[in-house]
Amino acid sequence: MAACSKSGEVEAEIEDPGAAPFGNFINYYSFNPPENRLSLIPASLFKDVGHEEENTHILDVGCNSGELTVAFYEHLQKSMSEENTPLRSVHILGFDLDESLIQRANQTNPFPDNISFIELDITSDTKALQDYLRQHGRSRFHLCLCLAVTMWIHLNHGDSGLLQLLSDLSSCSEHLLLEAQPWKCYRSAARRLRKLGRSDFDHFKTLGIKGDMAEHAQRYLEEHCGMELVQSFGSTTWDRKLLLFKRK
Numbered sequence: 668m669a670a671c672s673k674s675g676e677v678e679a680e681i682e683d684p685g686a687a688p689f690g691n692f693i694n695y696y697s698f699n700p701p702e703n704r705l706s707l708i709p710a711s712l713f714k715d716v717g718h719e720e721e722n723t724h725i726l727d728v729g730c731n732s733g734e735l736t737v738a739f740y741e742h743l744q745k746s747m748s749e750e751n752t753p754l755r756s757v758h759i760l761g762f763d764l765d766e767s768l769i770q771r772a773n774q775t776n777p778f779p780d781n782i783s784f785i786e787l788d789i790t791s792d793t794k795a796l797q798d799y800l801r802q803h804g805r806s807r808f809h810l811c812l813c814l815a816v817t818m819w820i821h822l823n824h825g826d827s828g829l830l831q832l833l834s835d836l837s838s839c840s841e842h843l844l845l846e847a848q849p850w851k852c853y854r855s856a857a858r859r860l861r862k863l864g865r866s867d868f869d870h871f872k873t874l875g876i877k878g879d880m881a882e883h884a885q886r887y888l889e890e891h892c893g894m895e896l897v898q899s900f901g902s903t904t905w906d907r908k909l910l911l912f913k914r915k
């Protein structure tokens with residue numbers, strides 16, 4: 668695998684991207700360690716999210732092999748103790764469409780009482796999320812993480828797939844932390860797959876939503892999903908914005 672570039676196109680540099688047409692890279696965290704994003708997330712985030720509740724429920728969309736999910740949980744625990752936030756029980760549900768990544772996440776999960784991983788393709792089924800919420804007596808997750816997933820759903824399911832994702836996540840979350848891949852990543856992902864003779868990304872040529880992807884997502888979330896941008900945590904080393912939205 669090639670070294671990490673600062674251009675935000677690292678996902679283009681995998682030796683065999685054709686093997687990961689959904690972004691389901693088996694070694695994702697060796698070139699994008701959780702710290703790249705977690706270092707941008709301030710402890711104050713956790714004061715606002717689920718602060719009056721005994722249990723905080725978090726959803727991690729497209730969790731890959733679970734390393735960021737686990738690191739996020741640890742980051743949250745550390746932040747709560749540093750900020751003297753009353754300790755509460757945190758539960759994270761991570762899901763991914765890739766069965767073997769979920770298997771690995773479950774095998775290496777150090778906090779099985781607090782973190783669960785399930786196999787789920789969000790574009791075909793949201794029932795499992797509704798079932799989870801019902802079992803925990805909630806109508807929404809306190810926080811939903813959607814990090815580095817939008818491009819893969821957009822490329823594989825087109826504009827309608829992307830908008831449906833944003834609608835589905837907003838309807839089941841109080842807060843949404845979004846990292847949308849910038850347009851330059853789309854070009855390189857499509858180019859590399861084309862070189863390998865893959866035509867999976869036929870949608871790429873017909874996408875109407877292009878350009879500033881973070882701005883498109885923000886506009887859609889604010890105008891159609893009842894969310895508002897409350898904070899931007901800056902940009903990652905891969906030049907991607909981390910944006911926090913909240914239900915109006």
Ligand SMILES: C[S@@+](CC[C@H](N)C(=O)[O-])C[C@H]1O[C@@H](n2cnc3c(N)ncnc32)[C@H](O)[C@@H]1O
Binds near residue numbers: 730762
């Ligand atoms: C680039 S990785 C990002 C992993 C993690 N969210 C992070 O930022 O560290 C994208 C992940 O999204 C998953 N994914 C893509 N489309 C999905 C879908 N329709 N439903 C569930 N997971 C999906 C892929 O399998 C992959 O593991």
